[in-house]
Amino acid sequence: MSDESGVLVLAGTPIGQAGDAPPRLAAELAGADVVAAEDTRRLKRLTTDLGIAISGRIVSYFEGNEAARTPMLVEALLAGQRVVLVTDAGMPSVSDPGYRLVAAAVEQGVRVTAVPGPSAVLTALAVSGMPVDRFCFEGFLPRKAGERARRLTALAEEERTLVFFEAPHRTEAALAAMAEAWGDDRAAAVCRELTKTHEEVRRGALRELVDWAAEGVRGEVTIVVTGAPGGPSIAGDPESLRAAVAEKEEQGMSRKEAIVEVARSAGVPKREVYNLVHGA
Template sequence: MGPDQALYVVATPIGNLADMVPRAVEVLQCADLVAAEDTRHSQRLFSHFDIDTPLVAYHDHSDDQRTARIIERLEAGETVALISDAGTPLISDPGYRLVREARNRGIRVVPVPGACAFVAALSAAGLPSDRFTFEGFLPAKSGARARTLEQLAGEERTMVFYEAPHRVADTLDAMAEAFGEHREAVIARELTKAFETFHMAPLAELAAWVRADSNQQRGEIVLMVRGAERKAGATLDDESQRVMKLLMAELPPKRAAAVAAEITGVNKKVLYNWGLEQK
């Protein structure tokens, strides 16, 4: 018996095809249409599991007309499955606009769980996982990346990032600058594939290790960074708070703390940590 009429959000393997769950195979085989991030990429998966359902491309650059056509088919009573190139759709992958529009139209949206790269990486990383934040991809440009990392410097939860292989070494350098070179981190690469790699080290050491081996700058990469140590709450007097608020309206926290320290005489690190708490 095939799946009921709905939009199915189907997770697919991130490398090892044996990780495909039976329910996902059934849904893809029985659907009327599969919306895929890259139809050519998905053909390997379809060939392996004898799936001959029609494919249509759906990605972040798809126009509103493509979304509308898929919605029309759903409203006509057809079953549509949404997949990305690998892992769970919408997790740093396309699909949000389609899922949102389906829900707005009262169409049932059904998740079919399976592989997800950051969940797999975090489960085997050896970093605290009771509380974490998934940050996805950082900005590609160095200035925007540095500002984003500066805002995360006081984050106490484990932080999880995706990164492109050609940027991973520069990103680790930027993390060491923003978080401190001794902050513990893990790189997880090529999960479930032949050259799966996990490596844990302080950020500065991890950056050097990656730069020394070009193989570590290839494939699909997850970076995980231990959160900041919880600090005893140092309180600021009213005047120092007033100065910091005025400066932070115009400056990033790090620069605001440096200027405020000169004005108030309060320790720069105390001012900086207070500023991060206000974000």
């Protein structure tokens, strides 16, 4: 048992390779009084990969029993125990069980800390090629078409890069709904099986990605979409587009990179910007 008592530890777990686990994760799992796991079978595989044994009590904590189990875990925290919460992959409470327990612990004055770990949100954002200076995470879109369309319409003017989780069998429908709401040419990236053996990042305009997804998508999926053009629109202003490319070249970008970045920011096809810059 740790000398530190009454602490809730949100432990990030690998989204793919066990070797990505931070060293502190093994220590926290081995020393916990209680480990609350979204899937106890996956926890067993993780501890085997890490070469550790859990001496504390293991309880399941998933969407179906989250409400019922939270008071029990808060009681353990108030009794001075160290509770470690792990989900199947990534950080607890980020589109995973955990928020309810964190809120209850905070309300009771219990200390909450975290073991930083891999995040599909940040990993997808980093490898997507989309702007990363400002972004927002929207989690999973609604399953029903009408609700999904309303959500996407509400985000039509969002200027920040958007990150979504999606089920593989709903990826085509989600991309098609995005194209309908935001236009076929909006740049996006579908990140599949990040850090795993069959990792794939497919980049392109939304319409291109819809056609790709129609062939079938497998594995864990994160979708990154560039935001709506911000400020005064330069989409229909050739001189502004040329000037924006020139400015980025002066900042050190190659012409190709500058054209791609300006096209994404303006929400226009790359070919249009290329033709303007090269006088085609």
